[in-house]
Structures are given as structure tokens and as C-alpha cells.
Amino acid sequence: MKIKIVKRILSANDEIAEQNKILFKENNVFVINVMGCPGSGKTTLLEKTIPFFKDRLNLAVIEADIATTRDAQRIRKLGVEVVQLHTGGACHIDANMLRNCVNALDLKRLDLLFIENVGNLVCPAEFALGESVSIVVLSLSEGDDKPRKYPLIFLRSELLIINKIDLSPYVDCSIKKLKEDAKRVNHKIEVIELSCRTGDGLDKWYEWLNQRIKEVL
Amino acid sequence: MHEMAIAQSICDILEENWKKEGKRKISKVSLEIGSLSGVQKDCLIFWLENMSKNTFLEGAKIEIKEIPIKIKCGDCGKESVVNDVFFQCPFCQSGKVDIIGGRELNIESFEIED
Numbered sequence: 001m002k003i004k005i006v007k008r009i010l011s012a013n014d015e016i017a018e019q020n021k022i023l024f025k026e027n028n029v030f031v032i033n034v035m036g037c038p039g040s041g042k043t044t045l046l047e048k049t050i051p052f053f054k055d056r057l058n059l060a061v062i063e064a065d066i067a068t069t070r071d072a073q074r075i076r077k078l079g080v081e082v083v084q085l086h087t088g089g090a091c092h093i094d095a096n097m098l099r100n101c102v103n104a105l106d107l108k109r110l111d112l113l114f115i116e117n118v119g120n121l122v123c124p125a126e127f128a129l130g131e132s133v134s135i136v137v138l139s140l141s142e143g144d145d146k147p148r149k150y151p152l153i154f155l156r157s158e159l160l161i162i163n164k165i166d167l168s169p170y171v172d173c174s175i176k177k178l179k180e181d182a183k184r185v186n187h188k189i190e191v192i193e194l195s196c197r198t199g200d201g202l203d204k205w206y207e208w209l210n211q212r213i214k215e216v217l
Numbered sequence: 218m219h220e221m222a223i224a225q226s227i228c229d230i231l232e233e234n235w236k237k238e239g240k241r242k243i244s245k246v247s248l249e250i251g252s253l254s255g256v257q258k259d260c261l262i263f264w265l266e267n268m269s270k271n272t273f274l275e276g277a278k279i280e281i282k283e284i285p286i287k288i289k290c291g292d293c294g295k296e297s298v299v300n301d302v303f304f305q306c307p308f309c310q311s312g313k314v315d316i317i318g319g320r321e322l323n324i325e326s327f328e329i330e331d
Contacts, residue, residue: 003238003326005325007323009226010223010226012226151302152255
């Protein structure tokens, strides 16, 4: 006898992600999931972003890593609340891990929550968390073939930040190709080119984030 | 990507259903795996067969239906099956497409012995 169920295998994660989303909405918290390769500049981006927003909004950061507290320590120096999530070897955060982290935060008091996902272009793309928006950070030194190689993370993200544009004269990576290819995978993806190191382009990122936050809060 | 964890999830879901159906032997499991799901079919079968040993699922036939990527064009409205991740409508060459198939990761059905 055949029994048809058509059950999503990752439904357990999706259900918790949906619960997370409702919780964030009820408490008026804008949640941004920051993904990217190790070394793409995710933590540095947060270091440059937090000072711009922290006087106007109540911020917190969830730092996800397989090991060490280095990134959390860097963010803590900025005087904002940080929750360190050690994934126990997992290469991504899932909705359940996020839910457990969120229990440590006072959501009623929070306006803006950054989630710095584990450095990985593959796995974070697969796991819904309940975030307001997902972005992917790519640096020029990683090469311009990443959209074709890792389409799922580009499909998942609303924004691609191309970081380290100051390296442009020194690497064989075409910003133009990177932008075009990202849009060929996800025609809706927006792209901002910047350098966390020189500050070039950061204002466009602040403006983008500001606008998205205003739409939700 | 995480075929072992996915195999575990499949076993968990099937166990719940097996109990609902009065613990009758499951003879077959049909899965739908989309080309964009990131799941490798042979790897998944390997883990499922390993995990089902000495369990309620041992010996069940595993059937996997691979679902191709299907897009719907936002300009001309036509639907088509593609196999390139640089998504483009083959009719009007527009890049404004929505993915309407190929991301599935489902247990479609299972069969129990009468």
C-alpha cells in the first residue's frame, strides 16, 4: 500500500525558522544573516558597521564559529552585546541553534541583530533561520567564479557585498564579471562594492541597510 | 551536503509515520531530490542504507526521483527546464526568471506491506 506524504525533509528546521521569524516580528527586531567565505571580511564589515548604527539602535551580534572566540572578542570591543555560538563542529547555523542563542538575548530591548554565520559558501545557504534579510560577502581575492560554483548562496542572498576592492590592481578578479554572474544566478540580487579597509563604498552599504531597517521597524 | 544528517531526518520522519501506520513493514521509500538541493544522490543512498541496518527500515527499497531545475520567465511567462545556473529563459533570453522547481528535498511517499 502506497502512502503519499510529500514531506519536506528539512521541515523540522523550517518550522523552527518560521517560529524565529514570528518572534523577531513580534519584538520588532531586524535580523540580518551575514554569510561568506572564511576571510571574506564578515567580521571586519561588522566592525565598520556597528559604530554607525549603535547610537541610534539597540544592537546585538551572534558570532558563530566552529572554534575560538576571536571574532566575538573583536565585536565585544565595540561595546555591544555579543553571543558566541560554538557550533560544535557544524559548518553552518541552523534555526534551532539560533533559537537557543536568542534565548540569551532580551528581544524586547533589541532593534537590530547581526548574525555572523560560519565562514562557508555551501552549507549556510541551505538552512533557513528566520532572518529578515540574508547577505553574502565575497572578497576580490576569492576570484570571480564563485556565483557559478556556489549558486545557492547567491540565490539565498538579497545583497552581495564585494569587499577588498582596494586589491583590484593586484588580483585577477573582474568586478564586472562578478556582478554580472551574480545577477545571472539571481536577477534580484543587489551588489555593493566596497573596501572595509579603506572605507571606500561603506556609505552605500550603510544606506542600503538603513533603508531595509526602516522598511521593517 | 550533509547527506548523513539528511538521511537521519528521513529516518526520523519515516519512523513517525511507521508508528502511525501500526508499525507495518516499510518496503519502499520514494524521495524527490531537486538538482538545486545540493544533495548528492549516491551519497544519500549510502547513508540511508547504513542507517537503516537493524532498524525498522532495513531492506526498504530506496527510490530517488531527480527533479530538474524549472524556471518561469517574468517577461514572457513561459516555463522551461534548464540545466545551467545562469538562469535564462530559452524562449526570450530574459534573465528575469523565478525558480519554480529543482529545489525539492522531499519524502514523496512510502509503501507498507499489507
